[in-house]
Amino acid sequence: MFSPVSILVVTALSSILSILVLISLLSHAIAGVPRWLWANVLAIVSLVLFSVQNVAPAWLGIVAANQLLAATILLIYEGCNDFFDVRVRPAQRWTGWIMWFGxxxxxxxxxxVAPDVNVRVVIVSAFHAACDLxxxxxVLIERPKERPRYNYLFVAGAAALGxxxxxxxxxxxxxxPPAHAALLEPGAMQIMFLALGILVLPSLCIGLVMMAHDRLAQRLERLxxxxxxxxxxxxKALLAAAAERLARARQDGEREFVAVVDIDHFxxxxxxYGHAAGxxxxxxxxxxxxxxxxENDAFGRIGGEEFCLFCTAERAEDITALVERLRKxxxxxxxxxxxxxxxYTFSAGxxxxDRREPLTALMARADGLLYAAKVAGRNRVKAPAADALV
Structure with a gap:
C-alpha cells in the first residue's frame, strides 16, 4: 500500500519530468509555457515540504507548503490565459493573488492562533476547486474550434476532476471531519485524496504539454x-484549393474564374529601395x-511578385470589376x-x-492575358471577350 510520503514523492518526480519537457518548449516562444514551468518548480518545492511536515517547523511544512501549492494552480490558470491570449484587466489578475494571500x-x-486542521483543509480545498474550475x-471557452478537441478536453477533464x-x-x-486529519497520517481518507492528487496534477501538466505541442503543430501547418x-x-496550398474548387464546380455547375496578378516593375x-522595401x-x-x-475566394502567392486569385461568380463582369477595384x-x-x-501598380489576366480543361491550362490562359496586359503598358486588367468568358 502506498504511504502518503511515497505518493508525494511520485507526484514530485512527475513534475520534474514536466519541467524537462516544458524547458524544451521555451525556445518556441509559446505563450503560457513559462508560467507552467514555474508552476511545476513551485509544485516540487511544495511537495518536498509536505513530505517533511512531521519534522519541519509549521511555517515551513504547513504554511509555506500550502501557499506554494496554491501558487502552483494559480500560475497554471494564468498560463492558460497567456496561452489563449486572454486580455485580463489588472484588477482581475490581482483578484487571484488577493485570494491567494487570503x-x-x-x-x-x-x-x-486557533489551530484547526479541518478548517485549513476546507480553505485550501475551496481555493483549489475554484482555480481548477x-x-x-x-480551456473549454477558448479552445480553438478548428483544432482537434482531444488535447483541450483532456486538460479540462483533468481540471474538472481536480x-x-x-x-x-x-x-x-x-x-x-475524519479521525485521521493530519496529512501524513496513513488513514484511508488521506491516501484516497493524495492518490487523486497524484492523478490530477501530472495529468494536468501532461495536458498542458499536449496543448503546447498542438500550438506547434498549428504553426507548422500554417507555414x-x-x-x-x-x-x-x-x-502548394493554392493549387490544392483550386483543384478542389474545380471539382466542386464540375459537380455543382458553378462558374469558376482565375486572375493571375503581377506587381509592375517589382x-x-x-x-x-532594397529587398526590405520589396x-x-x-x-x-x-x-x-x-x-x-x-471568404470563399482563394488567394495565394505563386512565386516572387506573382499572385493568383480564384473566384466563383455568376457573371464574368463581376470578376473583372472586382480585379479593377483592386487595381485602383x-x-x-x-x-x-x-x-x-x-x-506601385499591378497587371492582371x-x-x-471551360469545365473541361485541366487547372494548368486554365492558369496558362490567364498568364497569357497577364502577359498581354504587360505588353499593353502595365497597370491594367486583361480579360478575353465576353463571349469567351461564357
Missing part, C-alpha cells in the same frame, strides 16, 4: 499552408487584396517602405474555366 492568512491563523472553463476532488474533500471536512511573408496561401523596387510592397499588396475579397485601390494607396513612401 488563503495564506487563513492557514497561518488556523495554524498558530477556472482552468476547465477557460475541482470535484477538492469539493468533495472540503465537503467531507465540513460535514464530518505549410500560408506564405510566411504575405499571409496569402502558399503555392525588380526596380528592389533595386532602388517585402513591404508584397505585404501591402496582399493585405489590400485579402481585406477586399470574399492599390494604385491610390501608398506603401510606406524604409527610406520613403512609394506608389483573367480567364474563365
Amino acid at each position: 488563503v495564506m492568512a487563513g492557514i497561518a491563523y488556523f495554524t498558530y 477556472a482552468i476547465a472553463g477557460r 475541482a470535484l476532488g477538492h469539493t468533495v474533500r472540503g465537503a467531507i471536512y465540513v460535514a464530518k 505549410a499552408r500560408f506564405d510566411d511573408l504575405t499571409g496569402a496561401l502558399s503555392r 525588380k526596380s523596387v528592389n533595386d532602388r 517585402d513591404e510592397v508584397l505585404r501591402h499588396f496582399a493585405s489590400i487584396v485579402r481585406a477586399r475579397i470574399r 485601390t492599390v494604385e491610390a494607396t501608398p506603401c510606406a517602405v524604409p527610406g520613403g513612401v512609394l506608389h 483573367i480567364a474563365a474555366w
Whole structure:
C-alpha cells in the first residue's frame, strides 16, 4: 500500500519530468509555457515540504507548503490565459493573488492562533476547486474550434476532476471531519485524496504539454499552408484549393474564374529601395487584396511578385470589376517602405474555366492575358471577350 510520503514523492518526480519537457518548449516562444514551468518548480518545492511536515517547523511544512501549492494552480490558470491570449484587466489578475494571500492568512491563523486542521483543509480545498474550475472553463471557452478537441478536453477533464476532488474533500471536512486529519497520517481518507492528487496534477501538466505541442503543430501547418511573408496561401496550398474548387464546380455547375496578378516593375523596387522595401510592397499588396475579397475566394502567392486569385461568380463582369477595384485601390494607396513612401501598380489576366480543361491550362490562359496586359503598358486588367468568358 502506498504511504502518503511515497505518493508525494511520485507526484514530485512527475513534475520534474514536466519541467524537462516544458524547458524544451521555451525556445518556441509559446505563450503560457513559462508560467507552467514555474508552476511545476513551485509544485516540487511544495511537495518536498509536505513530505517533511512531521519534522519541519509549521511555517515551513504547513504554511509555506500550502501557499506554494496554491501558487502552483494559480500560475497554471494564468498560463492558460497567456496561452489563449486572454486580455485580463489588472484588477482581475490581482483578484487571484488577493485570494491567494487570503488563503495564506487563513492557514497561518488556523495554524498558530486557533489551530484547526479541518478548517485549513476546507480553505485550501475551496481555493483549489475554484482555480481548477477556472482552468476547465477557460480551456473549454477558448479552445480553438478548428483544432482537434482531444488535447483541450483532456486538460479540462483533468481540471474538472481536480475541482470535484477538492469539493468533495472540503465537503467531507465540513460535514464530518475524519479521525485521521493530519496529512501524513496513513488513514484511508488521506491516501484516497493524495492518490487523486497524484492523478490530477501530472495529468494536468501532461495536458498542458499536449496543448503546447498542438500550438506547434498549428504553426507548422500554417507555414505549410500560408506564405510566411504575405499571409496569402502558399503555392502548394493554392493549387490544392483550386483543384478542389474545380471539382466542386464540375459537380455543382458553378462558374469558376482565375486572375493571375503581377506587381509592375517589382525588380526596380528592389533595386532602388532594397529587398526590405520589396517585402513591404508584397505585404501591402496582399493585405489590400485579402481585406477586399470574399471568404470563399482563394488567394495565394505563386512565386516572387506573382499572385493568383480564384473566384466563383455568376457573371464574368463581376470578376473583372472586382480585379479593377483592386487595381485602383492599390494604385491610390501608398506603401510606406524604409527610406520613403512609394506608389506601385499591378497587371492582371483573367480567364474563365471551360469545365473541361485541366487547372494548368486554365492558369496558362490567364498568364497569357497577364502577359498581354504587360505588353499593353502595365497597370491594367486583361480579360478575353465576353463571349469567351461564357
